[in-house]
Amino acid sequence: MSLGAAVGSAAVAKKTLNTGWTKATGKTPPANPADPDVNVWEAVAWAAASGTFVNIMKMLATRRAANYYLKSTGNLPPELRADGNKAPSGKKPKKKSSADDIADIVSAGVN
Numbered sequence: 001m002s003l004g005a006a007v008g009s010a011a012v013a014k015k016t017l018n019t020g021w022t023k024a025t026g027k028t029p030p031a032n033p034a035d036p037d038v039n040v041w042e043a044v045a046w047a048a049a050s051g052t053f054v055n056i057m058k059m060l061a062t063r064r065a066a067n068y069y070l071k072s073t074g075n076l077p078p079e080l081r082a083d084g085n086k087a088p089s090g091k092k093p094k095k096k097s098s099a100d101d102i103a104d105i106v107s108a109g110v111n
Contacts, residue, residue: 009061013054021046 021029025042029050033043069077 005061005065006058009057010054013057014050017050017053021049 018029021027030038030043030046032038033047035043066077066080069075075081
């Protein structure tokens with residue numbers, strides 16, 4: 001499911017980015033930034049913008065798919081379990097007081 005979300009979001013992101021680039025610069029995005037006919041700064045700007053935007057959209061879509069999987073099954077997807085994070089137990093978390101928040105901040109600063 002996460003693969004489909006990532007591929008779909010990358011396609012939408014690329015289309016959105018191409019449209020935005022064309023409106024902002026008045027030119028179509030470089031088809032191949034390595035082409036010597038493309039201005040080097042335009043190639044750098046396109047590579048930075050497209051790489052960043054597409055990867056952010058893929059990450060957001062993958063996170064959304066993982067949350068859906070978690071809500072549906074009660075477990076994180078197998079590929080996310082290996083990072084050491086634990087899935088929520090399904091129980092409602094106890095309400096924390098402001099003293100708990102302060103204790104969390106202090107203990108985070110100590111480590």
